[in-house]
Amino acid sequence: xxxxxxxxxxxxCQRGTxxxxxxxxxxxxxxxxxxxxxxxxxxxxxxTANQGSEATYESGFVIDKFPISRPNLTFSTLTVSNMSPExxxxxxxxxxxxxxxxxxxxxxxxxxxx
Amino acid sequence: GENVEQHPSxxxxxxxxxxxxxCTYSDSASNYFPWYKQELGKGPQLIIDIRSNVGEKxxxxxxxxxxxxxxxxxxxxxxxxxxxxxxxxxxxSQAAGNKLTFGGGTRVLVKP
Numbered sequence: 001x002x003x004x005x006x007x008x009x010x011x012x013c014q015r016g017t018x019x020x021x022x023x024x025x026x027x028x029x030x031x032x033x034x035x036x037x038x039x040x041x042x043x044x045x046x047x048t049a050n051q052g053s054e055a056t057y058e059s060g061f062v063i064d065k066f067p068i069s070r071p072n073l074t075f076s077t078l079t080v081s082n083m084s085p086e087x088x089x090x091x092x093x094x095x096x097x098x099x100x101x102x103x104x105x106x107x108x109x110x111x112x113x114x
Numbered sequence: 115g116e117n118v119e120q121h122p123s124x125x126x127x128x129x130x131x132x133x134x135x136x137c138t139y140s141d142s143a144s145n146y147f148p149w150y151k152q153e154l155g156k157g158p159q160l161i162i163d164i165r166s167n168v169g170e171k172x173x174x175x176x177x178x179x180x181x182x183x184x185x186x187x188x189x190x191x192x193x194x195x196x197x198x199x200x201x202x203x204x205x206x207s208q209a210a211g212n213k214l215t216f217g218g219g220t221r222v223l224v225k226p
Contacts, residue, residue: 045214045215101146102160105157108156
Protein backbone atom coordinates (compact mmCIF):
# COMPACT_ATOMS: atom_id res chain seq x y z
CA UNK A 1 0.00 0.00 0.00
CA UNK A 2 1.03 3.63 -0.55
CA UNK A 3 2.74 5.58 2.21
CA UNK A 4 0.79 8.76 2.89
CA UNK A 5 1.96 11.70 4.96
CA UNK A 6 0.10 14.82 6.03
CA UNK A 7 1.37 18.15 7.24
CA UNK A 8 0.82 19.57 9.76
CA UNK A 9 -0.12 16.68 12.04
CA UNK A 10 -1.98 19.09 14.28
CA UNK A 11 -2.52 22.81 14.70
CA UNK A 12 -4.33 25.31 16.86
CA CYS A 13 -5.63 28.31 14.95
CA GLN A 14 -7.52 31.50 15.63
CA ARG A 15 -10.96 32.04 14.17
CA GLY A 16 -11.01 33.97 10.92
CA THR A 17 -7.66 32.61 9.76
CA UNK A 18 -6.95 29.92 7.14
CA UNK A 19 -4.88 26.75 7.26
CA UNK A 20 -3.50 24.74 4.36
CA UNK A 21 -3.07 21.00 4.89
CA UNK A 22 -0.73 19.01 2.67
CA UNK A 23 -1.05 15.39 1.60
CA UNK A 24 1.97 13.64 0.06
CA UNK A 25 2.01 10.10 -1.35
CA UNK A 26 5.15 8.08 -2.05
CA UNK A 27 3.82 6.82 -5.41
CA UNK A 28 1.57 8.10 -8.16
CA UNK A 29 -2.10 7.56 -7.46
CA UNK A 30 -5.12 8.25 -9.61
CA UNK A 31 -7.61 9.16 -6.93
CA UNK A 32 -7.20 11.48 -3.94
CA UNK A 33 -9.96 12.37 -1.52
CA UNK A 34 -10.37 14.69 1.45
CA UNK A 35 -12.51 13.73 4.45
CA UNK A 36 -13.56 15.50 7.62
CA UNK A 37 -14.00 13.70 10.93
CA UNK A 38 -15.66 15.84 13.56
CA UNK A 39 -14.92 15.00 17.20
CA UNK A 40 -16.23 11.54 18.08
CA UNK A 41 -17.92 11.21 14.70
CA UNK A 42 -17.57 9.25 11.49
CA UNK A 43 -15.85 10.31 8.28
CA UNK A 44 -17.57 12.60 5.79
CA UNK A 45 -16.25 13.12 2.28
CA UNK A 46 -15.48 16.75 1.50
CA UNK A 47 -14.31 16.42 -2.09
CA THR A 48 -12.45 14.43 -4.70
CA ALA A 49 -9.20 16.12 -5.69
CA ASN A 50 -8.80 15.93 -9.46
CA GLN A 51 -5.37 16.29 -10.99
CA GLY A 52 -5.25 19.24 -13.35
CA SER A 53 -8.85 20.30 -12.84
CA GLU A 54 -11.21 21.63 -10.20
CA ALA A 55 -12.11 19.38 -7.29
CA THR A 56 -15.52 17.73 -7.10
CA TYR A 57 -17.29 18.78 -3.91
CA GLU A 58 -19.92 16.86 -1.97
CA SER A 59 -23.18 18.39 -0.88
CA GLY A 60 -22.64 20.83 1.96
CA PHE A 61 -19.05 21.67 1.04
CA VAL A 62 -18.04 24.59 -1.20
CA ILE A 63 -14.86 25.63 -2.92
CA ASP A 64 -14.72 29.03 -1.23
CA LYS A 65 -14.54 27.39 2.19
CA PHE A 66 -12.40 24.37 1.26
CA PRO A 67 -10.24 25.18 -1.78
CA ILE A 68 -8.29 22.16 -2.99
CA SER A 69 -5.30 21.88 -5.25
CA ARG A 70 -3.82 18.82 -6.90
CA PRO A 71 -0.88 19.79 -9.07
CA ASN A 72 0.35 16.23 -9.72
CA LEU A 73 -0.36 12.56 -9.00
CA THR A 74 1.43 12.49 -5.63
CA PHE A 75 0.39 15.72 -3.88
CA SER A 76 -2.71 17.63 -2.85
CA THR A 77 -3.61 20.45 -0.50
CA LEU A 78 -6.80 21.32 1.34
CA THR A 79 -7.29 24.82 2.73
CA VAL A 80 -9.77 25.50 5.50
CA SER A 81 -10.70 29.14 5.02
CA ASN A 82 -12.04 31.74 7.42
CA MET A 83 -12.09 29.20 10.22
CA SER A 84 -14.59 29.05 13.05
CA PRO A 85 -14.65 26.72 16.09
CA GLU A 86 -17.09 24.49 14.17
CA UNK A 87 -14.22 23.65 11.80
CA UNK A 88 -12.37 21.89 14.62
CA UNK A 89 -11.99 18.36 13.24
CA UNK A 90 -9.58 15.80 11.95
CA UNK A 91 -8.96 16.26 8.24
CA UNK A 92 -7.89 13.13 6.37
CA UNK A 93 -6.71 12.50 2.87
CA UNK A 94 -7.12 9.13 1.22
CA UNK A 95 -5.79 7.69 -2.01
CA UNK A 96 -6.88 5.07 -4.48
CA UNK A 97 -6.27 3.95 -8.03
CA UNK A 98 -8.52 3.74 -11.07
CA UNK A 99 -9.82 0.22 -11.38
CA UNK A 100 -9.18 -0.54 -7.71
CA UNK A 101 -11.69 -0.27 -4.91
CA UNK A 102 -9.16 0.08 -2.16
CA UNK A 103 -8.59 3.41 -0.40
CA UNK A 104 -5.80 4.10 2.04
CA UNK A 105 -5.84 6.94 4.54
CA UNK A 106 -3.21 9.31 5.76
CA UNK A 107 -2.61 9.89 9.47
CA UNK A 108 -4.82 12.97 9.58
CA UNK A 109 -4.45 16.60 10.62
CA UNK A 110 -6.00 17.52 13.95
CA UNK A 111 -7.28 21.07 13.79
CA UNK A 112 -8.50 23.08 16.76
CA UNK A 113 -9.99 26.51 16.13
CA UNK A 114 -10.23 28.87 19.07
CA GLY B 115 -27.42 8.61 -2.12
CA GLU B 116 -26.03 5.74 -0.12
CA ASN B 117 -26.76 5.47 3.59
CA VAL B 118 -24.81 3.12 5.86
CA GLU B 119 -25.94 2.32 9.38
CA GLN B 120 -23.68 0.59 11.88
CA HIS B 121 -24.47 -1.18 15.15
CA PRO B 122 -23.66 -1.24 17.96
CA SER B 123 -22.06 2.13 18.63
CA UNK B 124 -20.07 0.69 21.53
CA UNK B 125 -19.08 -2.88 22.29
CA UNK B 126 -17.30 -4.19 25.36
CA UNK B 127 -16.00 -7.76 25.33
CA UNK B 128 -13.83 -9.90 27.52
CA UNK B 129 -10.44 -10.85 26.13
CA UNK B 130 -10.75 -14.08 24.19
CA UNK B 131 -14.41 -13.61 23.36
CA UNK B 132 -15.76 -12.77 19.91
CA UNK B 133 -16.97 -9.38 18.69
CA UNK B 134 -19.52 -8.81 15.94
CA UNK B 135 -20.32 -5.50 14.28
CA UNK B 136 -23.18 -5.17 11.80
CA CYS B 137 -23.82 -2.68 8.99
CA THR B 138 -26.70 -2.16 6.63
CA TYR B 139 -26.64 -0.20 3.40
CA SER B 140 -29.40 1.32 1.31
CA ASP B 141 -28.15 1.35 -2.27
CA SER B 142 -28.35 -2.01 -4.03
CA ALA B 143 -25.77 -0.72 -6.54
CA SER B 144 -23.05 -0.74 -3.87
CA ASN B 145 -20.59 -3.53 -4.52
CA TYR B 146 -17.53 -2.90 -2.34
CA PHE B 147 -17.52 -3.01 1.47
CA PRO B 148 -14.32 -2.25 3.40
CA TRP B 149 -13.74 -2.21 7.14
CA TYR B 150 -11.36 0.22 8.81
CA LYS B 151 -9.81 0.24 12.26
CA GLN B 152 -8.94 3.59 13.78
CA GLU B 153 -6.75 3.76 16.84
CA LEU B 154 -6.54 6.88 18.95
CA GLY B 155 -4.62 9.64 17.21
CA LYS B 156 -4.24 7.73 13.94
CA GLY B 157 -5.86 7.56 10.54
CA PRO B 158 -8.21 4.69 9.60
CA GLN B 159 -6.42 1.48 8.64
CA LEU B 160 -7.99 -0.93 6.17
CA ILE B 161 -8.28 -4.33 7.86
CA ILE B 162 -10.46 -6.33 5.49
CA ASP B 163 -12.81 -5.80 2.57
CA ILE B 164 -15.35 -7.77 0.58
CA ARG B 165 -16.88 -7.42 -2.85
CA SER B 166 -20.41 -8.22 -3.84
CA ASN B 167 -19.46 -11.37 -5.73
CA VAL B 168 -18.24 -12.97 -2.50
CA GLY B 169 -20.32 -14.01 0.53
CA GLU B 170 -17.56 -14.37 3.09
CA LYS B 171 -13.89 -13.55 3.51
CA UNK B 172 -11.52 -14.43 6.32
CA UNK B 173 -8.09 -13.20 7.37
CA UNK B 174 -6.74 -14.87 10.51
CA UNK B 175 -8.97 -13.73 13.40
CA UNK B 176 -11.05 -11.38 11.26
CA UNK B 177 -13.89 -12.32 8.94
CA UNK B 178 -16.51 -10.41 7.01
CA UNK B 179 -19.83 -11.72 5.72
CA UNK B 180 -22.10 -10.13 3.14
CA UNK B 181 -25.80 -10.69 2.52
CA UNK B 182 -26.65 -8.85 -0.70
CA UNK B 183 -30.33 -9.72 -0.56
CA UNK B 184 -30.75 -8.22 2.88
CA UNK B 185 -28.18 -5.49 2.18
CA UNK B 186 -26.14 -6.05 5.28
CA UNK B 187 -22.59 -7.06 6.10
CA UNK B 188 -20.83 -7.91 9.32
CA UNK B 189 -17.36 -7.94 10.83
CA UNK B 190 -16.43 -10.83 13.10
CA UNK B 191 -13.37 -10.73 15.34
CA UNK B 192 -12.55 -13.96 17.14
CA UNK B 193 -10.26 -14.50 20.14
CA UNK B 194 -10.20 -10.78 20.86
CA UNK B 195 -7.07 -9.23 22.33
CA UNK B 196 -6.55 -5.88 24.10
CA UNK B 197 -4.87 -4.51 20.96
CA UNK B 198 -8.17 -4.98 19.12
CA UNK B 199 -9.53 -2.07 21.17
CA UNK B 200 -10.24 0.73 18.68
CA UNK B 201 -13.02 2.35 16.68
CA UNK B 202 -14.15 0.29 13.70
CA UNK B 203 -15.87 1.77 10.64
CA UNK B 204 -17.71 0.01 7.86
CA UNK B 205 -18.14 1.64 4.48
CA UNK B 206 -19.71 1.06 1.08
CA SER B 207 -19.01 2.23 -2.45
CA GLN B 208 -20.46 1.63 -5.88
CA ALA B 209 -17.46 1.37 -8.12
CA ALA B 210 -13.72 1.17 -8.18
CA GLY B 211 -12.19 4.51 -7.33
CA ASN B 212 -15.50 5.82 -6.15
CA LYS B 213 -16.23 7.64 -2.93
CA LEU B 214 -16.84 5.74 0.30
CA THR B 215 -19.90 6.22 2.50
CA PHE B 216 -19.09 5.38 6.11
CA GLY B 217 -21.12 3.97 8.94
CA GLY B 218 -21.21 5.76 12.26
CA GLY B 219 -18.46 3.67 13.85
CA THR B 220 -18.24 1.17 16.70
CA ARG B 221 -16.01 1.72 19.69
CA VAL B 222 -14.70 -1.68 20.76
CA LEU B 223 -13.17 -2.20 24.19
CA VAL B 224 -11.50 -5.51 24.95
CA LYS B 225 -11.13 -6.01 28.68
CA PRO B 226 -8.16 -8.07 29.88
